[in-house]
Amino acid sequence: MRTYRGKRRLNMTQTQKIIARTLGADNITDGARVYISENTDAISFDEKLCGAYGRLFLEEKIFTVPAGVFIDLEAPLRNDVTKEEIAGYIADFISKLDVEGRSLEFGGDSMTYLTMDDRFAVAEKLLALEKKPFCVIFEYDYITAEYTMEHFGKKPETFYNDGPQSYEQVVTLELDRI
Helix, strand or coil: CEEEECCCCCCCCHHHHHHHHHHHHHHHHHCCEEEECCCCCEEEECHHHHHHHHHHHCCCCCEECCCEEEEEEECCCCCCCCHHHHHHHHHHHHHCCCCCCCEEEEECHHHHHCCHHHHHHHHHHHHCCCCCCCEEEECCCHHHHHHHHHHHCCCCCCCCCCCCCCCCEEEEEEHHHC
């Protein structure tokens, strides 16, 4: 079992980071430990992170982390494409894959072509599919940082990767086909 502490660079997928932040709030940066089993299928938290309930969860599996599918966005997006067309194209592409219950993580060179509204539309469309993914995540970039500063008035806390993540599946999606 690997242990991650405090402000150390975490080698976790985006899904694992969000789950850890959601369950641990701000205490993750206060030296609390996050336990992730070697096969990355479960996370548990120590007493400092969970407070009074920590003793119950200490080194117990409390959450199953879904398998990750990385969608590598490639090729430039035309300027005349609407967010509905983008969301529809990506949803049609994703519906052909087996992503039910999995975490979809979007990234790649063409991320900068998608505005926050485009990303919201894509996530909403994908989470409305009959065989929907567990969650939809877009890599953190300057567009996300600007949106967060504009709407929340503060710079978000970020985690950095120590190395490459392992995904169950990596798929390339060319945006110039929309």
